[in-house]
Amino acid sequence: MSNLTVRQKEIFEFIKSKISDKGYPPTRMEISNYFGFKSPNAAEDHLKALKKKGFIEILSGTSRGISLSNVDEGIPIIGLVSAGSPMLAEENVEKRIPPHPISSHGVDYYLRVKGDSMIDIGIFDNDLIAVNKDLNIKKGSIVIARIDDEVTVKTLKEFSANKVILRAENPNYKDIVVNPNNVHFDFEGTCVGLIRNIS
Numbered sequence: 001m002s003n004l005t006v007r008q009k010e011i012f013e014f015i016k017s018k019i020s021d022k023g024y025p026p027t028r029m030e031i032s033n034y035f036g037f038k039s040p041n042a043a044e045d046h047l048k049a050l051k052k053k054g055f056i057e058i059l060s061g062t063s064r065g066i067s068l069s070n071v072d073e074g075i076p077i078i079g080l081v082s083a084g085s086p087m088l089a090e091e092n093v094e095k096r097i098p099p100h101p102i103s104s105h106g107v108d109y110y111l112r113v114k115g116d117s118m119i120d121i122g123i124f125d126n127d128l129i130a131v132n133k134d135l136n137i138k139k140g141s142i143v144i145a146r147i148d149d150e151v152t153v154k155t156l157k158e159f160s161a162n163k164v165i166l167r168a169e170n171p172n173y174k175d176i177v178v179n180p181n182n183v184h185f186d187f188e189g190t191c192v193g194l195i196r197n198i199s
Contacts, residue, residue: 003053011046012055015066025066054097074098077110105192108133111144118153120169130193142191148184
């Protein structure tokens, strides 16, 4: 819920509590009265924001036309990965978003990019890359690799039993060359798409 404002979180929790207690959602007027808004239009604006962010659905033509989205069942967005923790550990999950037809391969999670090492192929800081965990790793793929406790996104340049070369797509960065026998090395997945927030 890190992308919600304080007020949006309060309204979302209010809606959840009403559905849990009474079995149905509040009306716009009930939301307005509870939060002291001057008109139901203010409540409507917050509801539209919650809908846009994927937390609720709004059904037209009914005063109680609010339903909760299955945000806890969506595809996780992974933020900063804690050293040594599994990629999909709950503490790494920023939020979940509804499935999006971004790739025919399927998306297991989104990874938030940090840094500018891949800008020459159009992957920028704060982009969300869609990751498939099960695709066959091959040379030329954009891969998510774990080297000891660090996770990185790079292009796979070379891959053998004794040598892996990960290429940055930015001339300011050198290739990463590792011997998988000497470090803890694993492929976490392959990039199959990208989402950019341009707001």
